[in-house]
Amino acid sequence: MGEAARKKILIVEDDPDTVEAVSLVLEKSxxxxxxxxxxxxxxxxxxSERPNLILLDVMMPAGTEGFHFVWTLRKDEDAQLRxxxxxxxxxxxxxxxxxxxxxxxxxxxxxxxxxxxxxxxxKPVALDKLVEEVGRLLGETK
Amino acid sequence: xxxxxxRILVVDDEPGMRxxxxxxxxxxxxxxxxxESGEQAVxxxxxxxxxxxxxxxxxxxxxxxxxxAQLREKDPNCIYVIVTAYATLETAVQATRSGAYDYVAxxxxxxxxxxxxxxxxxMHWLRMEAAELRQAAERNLLLVATEQSRTxxxxxxxxDGVMVTNREKMLVLFxxxxxxxxxxxxKTPELGQPLSKEVFPADLLAMMEEVYAEGQATMVARELSGxxxxxxxxxxxxxxxxxxxLGLVTVIRDITEVKSLQQRLSDFxxxxxxxLRSPLGAIAQYLxxxxxxxxxxxxxxxxxxxxxxxxxxxxxxxxxxxxxxxxRLGHQVERRLAPLALGEVLEETVAFAAQPAASRKxxxxxxxxxxxxxxxxDREEMRRLFTNxxxxxxxxxxxxxxxxxxxxxxxxxxxxxxxxxGLGIPRGAIARLGEAFFRVRTAETLQIVGTGLGLSICKQIxxxxxxxxxxxxEEGRGSTFRVLLPRSE
Numbered sequence: 001m002g003e004a005a006r007k008k009i010l011i012v013e014d015d016p017d018t019v020e021a022v023s024l025v026l027e028k029s030x031x032x033x034x035x036x037x038x039x040x041x042x043x044x045x046x047x048s049e050r051p052n053l054i055l056l057d058v059m060m061p062a063g064t065e066g067f068h069f070v071w072t073l074r075k076d077e078d079a080q081l082r083x084x085x086x087x088x089x090x091x092x093x094x095x096x097x098x099x100x101x102x103x104x105x106x107x108x109x110x111x112x113x114x115x116x117x118x119x120x121x122x123k124p125v126a127l128d129k130l131v132e133e134v135g136r137l138l139g140e141t142k
Numbered sequence: 143x144x145x146x147x148x149r150i151l152v153v154d155d156e157p158g159m160r161x162x163x164x165x166x167x168x169x170x171x172x173x174x175x176x177x178e179s180g181e182q183a184v185x186x187x188x189x190x191x192x193x194x195x196x197x198x199x200x201x202x203x204x205x206x207x208x209x210x211a212q213l214r215e216k217d218p219n220c221i222y223v224i225v226t227a228y229a230t231l232e233t234a235v236q237a238t239r240s241g242a243y244d245y246v247a248x249x250x251x252x253x254x255x256x257x258x259x260x261x262x263x264x265m266h267w268l269r270m271e272a273a274e275l276r277q278a279a280e281r282n283l284l285l286v287a288t289e290q291s292r293t294x295x296x297x298x299x300x301x302d303g304v305m306v307t308n309r310e311k312m313l314v315l316f317x318x319x320x321x322x323x324x325x326x327x328x329k330t331p332e333l334g335q336p337l338s339k340e341v342f343p344a345d346l347l348a349m350m351e352e353v354y355a356e357g358q359a360t361m362v363a364r365e366l367s368g369x370x371x372x373x374x375x376x377x378x379x380x381x382x383x384x385x386x387x388l389g390l391v392t393v394i395r396d397i398t399e400v401k402s403l404q405q406r407l408s409d410f411x412x413x414x415x416x417x418l419r420s421p422l423g424a425i426a427q428y429l430x431x432x433x434x435x436x437x438x439x440x441x442x443x444x445x446x447x448x449x450x451x452x453x454x455x456x457x458x459x460x461x462x463x464x465x466x467x468x469x470r471l472g473h474q475v476e477r478r479l480a481p482l483a484l485g486e487v488l489e490e491t492v493a494f495a496a497q498p499a500a501s502r503k504x505x506x507x508x509x510x511x512x513x514x515x516x517x518x519x520d521r522e523e524m525r526r527l528f529t530n531x532x533x534x535x536x537x538x539x540x541x542x543x544x545x546x547x548x549x550x551x552x553x554x555x556x557x558x559x560x561x562x563x564g565l566g567i568p569r570g571a572i573a574r575l576g577e578a579f580f581r582v583r584t585a586e587t588l589q590i591v592g593t594g595l596g597l598s599i600c601k602q603i604x605x606x607x608x609x610x611x612x613x614x615x616e617e618g619r620g621s622t623f624r625v626l627l628p629r630s631e
Contacts, residue, residue, distance in 0.1 A: 014583065015420050015423070015424050017424035017425075017427070017428060017450050017454065018420075018423060018424045018427050020428075020447075020450075021424070021427035021428045021430070021431045021447075022427065024431050024436050024437065024443070025431055025434065025436050028436045037583075038583070123423045123427075124423045124426040124427045124430060125427065125430075126430075127427075127430050127431065127434050127436075128434065
């Protein structure tokens with residue numbers, strides 16, 4: 001597979017070792033990766049790097065900033081970016097003060113509106129399943 | 143001989159009578175004082191000096207009846223016996239009317255005298271005993287009254303609300319705190335009436351009903367719902383000696399503090415869980431990578447991963463150690479305060495930091511003023527405090543940077559500054575430094591291993607020593623942590 005053909009995955013995650021581990025696996029499977037440590041950097045990288053898929057950790061420092069990342073992207077003017085597949089990495093099924101569908105008072109999205117993403121993975125991520133799901137979302141058959 | 147010696151006064155103008163009485167009564171074991179006139183008797187007589195007095199009715203000067211009146215006034219507990227030569231019913235009646243206990247007619251036999259005197263003495267002692275009992279009873283009553291008023295004062299002063307209801311569910315007693323906690327304004331509940339639904343929360347009334355109905359329950363304690371927030375009620379059944387229920391004592395308590403403590407504890411536990419989860423997740427992810435064979439054929443990559451795993455477990459161990467310190471400091475156990483020369487501690491701290499500093503080409507400079515005042519401090523905690531600050535100054539420094547540790551003193555304080563030439567702290571974050579688990583999160587700090595507890599441990603140590611922490615920082619230039627500790631002189 002040539003460099004131009006490699007699909008690019010953006011990993012938005014604050015733990016550098018988790019980024020490294022996930023990157024290693026994805027690169028081994030033929031993807032290129034870029035990363036951002038928070039939502040703000042992540043949104044910049046979406047525009048500058050134009051990835052094919054995003055892995056997003058919702059447990060970032062500012063609490064719900066992962067959710068805002070999703071909603072901001074889904075309202076982007078650029079249709080290509082707006083429809084990027086997103087897989088959310090989360091430990092949310094464990095006890096956590098985070099709500100999966102946080103209420104938003106400014107009206108950008110309604111309370112309990114379903115988070116418009118393509119998949120959820122519990123952390124630590126089952127790597128083989130992740131690779132499989134990434135492949136499926138990118139329309140590849142393995 | 144009589145069983146108990148009495149003190150007897152004999153007043154008689156005839157020397158023979160005085161002598162006769164003295165002899166007879168002394169032989170009975172009594173103490174006898176004899177005088178020849180009422181006037182002498184009055185001078186001699188004081189309250190409590192005599193148990194019985196024998197007064198001759200007919201004397202020149204003051205008569206026996208007259209003397210009787212005067213002596214009775216001085217001592218109503220003494221028993222008076224009239225001695226008369228004319229034993230008529232009339233004189234006997236006159237004597238007893240005047241307050242004499244008995245009379246004896248002259249001439250009398252020794253036995254007659256002894257009998258009359260012993261009877262009088264017995265009467266006297268009985269009277270004294272009765273008087274003592276009466277006094278004791280009065281003292282007890284006074285005690286009971288004091289006790290009641292004390293109990294009432296205690297109940298009125300209690301911060302907890304108290305009320306008592308009887309078997310008929312009528313209000314018997316309540317204190318001002320009860321009304322304050324329940325937020326009762328104006329319509330004070332009436333004693334002797336059932337509890338009004340307008341004053342008492344329905345939940346409380348329901349709880350009380352439950353205890354009334356069960357009769358067995360001795361204590362129910364739970365938070366009230368529906369009324370003012372953060373109140374808990376304890377209800378206990380009051381029983382008489384036969385274990386029959388007499389009514390209920392209900393105590394209302396403000397549990398705002400308890401609940402806030404519970405909330406803080408629960409927040410802290412989820413913070414700790416979160417702090418444990420990130421490194422554990424990263425380690426697990428790395429191990430999965432190796433197990434999946436992703437790094438097969440790349441021993442260098444594998445080694446990098448294992449080194450990182452080792453570092454992360456090291457950080458977890460440090461987190462556990464910090465948590466234990468954090469909890470220990472919170473309880474202030476084993477703090478050993480002694481006069482301490484801080485210069486020595488700073489030298490040790492800087493010596494320990496030499497190796498990690500050298501690995502990042504950071505120079506550590508120590509400048510301590512000569513004859514630095516001693517402080518009252520726990521040596522171990524001071525070592526911990528400055529080790530944390532110097533470690534941070536190295537960790538958050540740039541490669542090839544400088545850490546400067548200075549010690550000097552002002553009028554009241556020894557001042558230690560730890561300065562670095564590192565990343566600096568964003569303005570908004572300075573105030574939050576020292577909060578448990580707060581860490582400045584930037585692209586640079588993400589690479590630095592830390593627990594977010596170090597500075598909060600420092601703050602606790604400084605506060606425990608009545609000191610003060612000042613932080614100055616400029617992003618990209620470096621930070622200064624200034625510790626002020628009171629001098630011991």
